[in-house]
Amino acid sequence: MKIAVYPGTFNPITNGHTDLVERAAGLFDKIIVAVGTNTQKGTSLPTDKRVELANKVLNHIENVEITSFDGLLTDFVSKQGANIILRGLRTVADFEYEFQLVGMNRVLNPGIETVFLAPAEHLSYISSTLVREIALLGGDISKFVHPAVAEAITGR
Numbered sequence: 303m304k305i306a307v308y309p310g311t312f313n314p315i316t317n318g319h320t321d322l323v324e325r326a327a328g329l330f331d332k333i334i335v336a337v338g339t340n341t342q343k344g345t346s347l348p349t350d351k352r353v354e355l356a357n358k359v360l361n362h363i364e365n366v367e368i369t370s371f372d373g374l375l376t377d378f379v380s381k382q383g384a385n386i387i388l389r390g391l392r393t394v395a396d397f398e399y400e401f402q403l404v405g406m407n408r409v410l411n412p413g414i415e416t417v418f419l420a421p422a423e424h425l426s427y428i429s430s431t432l433v434r435e436i437a438l439l440g441g442d443i444s445k446f447v448h449p450a451v452a453e454a455i456t457g458r
Contacts, residue, residue: 304329305384306417309336309375313347314451315356316433318425322390325419327363334382335360335368338375346434351454359448376411387416392426 306326312319312335326333337352347355349370356368371378379387387407389400397418404416420426428446437443437455444452 303331303383304386305332305334305382306330306386306388307334307336307375307379307382307384308388309338309371309378311339311430312337312352312356313430314352314433314447314455315359316425316428316430316447316451317445318390318392318421318428320359320448321421321425322388322419323360323363323366325421326388327365330386330388331365333363333366333388334384335366336375336378337368337370338378339372347454355448355451355454358450374410376407376414379414380411385414387414389416389418391418391420392429 306329308323308326310319323333323335335356337349337356339349353368353370360366360368375387379385389403391397391400400416400418407414407416421428433443433446434455436446443455447455
């Protein structure tokens with residue numbers, strides 16, 4: 303069974319994230335969307351709310367499981383019985399950062415591979431950071447996120 307772990311803060315989960323999971327669902331037997339805490343990023347939504355929203359947004363995909371995690375990603379991946387980390391690439395800047403992560407993860411656990419997928423072109427400009435900024439400034443985020451996410455963000 304091919305199990306891939308798609309880690310991120312998903313703060314918030316966007317249409318780009320959803321597109322990536324939908325694409326990956328046809329490639330892997332199971333996708334574990336791992337909602338984590340990144341100490342380098344501030345999160346405006348608590349972890350339990352981000353997990354709840356991911357469940358609402360991705361519930362139409364049968365082979366997807368959503369859970370939270372903390373600690374080392376490689377440890378989490380191993381505990382899940384997986385050996386694949388799924389990551390999305392939108393830009394060259396993403397690649398530079400992700401390439402560093404691949405190297406570190408290989409040292410931590412050489413048995414884990416990283417697979418990169420790109421979102422659909424019309425979604426490649428969407429980032430959680432920009433969605434949060436637009437919402438904070440009173441803008442309409444409905445084109446970038448699921449309605450439940452828009453409600454959770456703008457209702458705060």
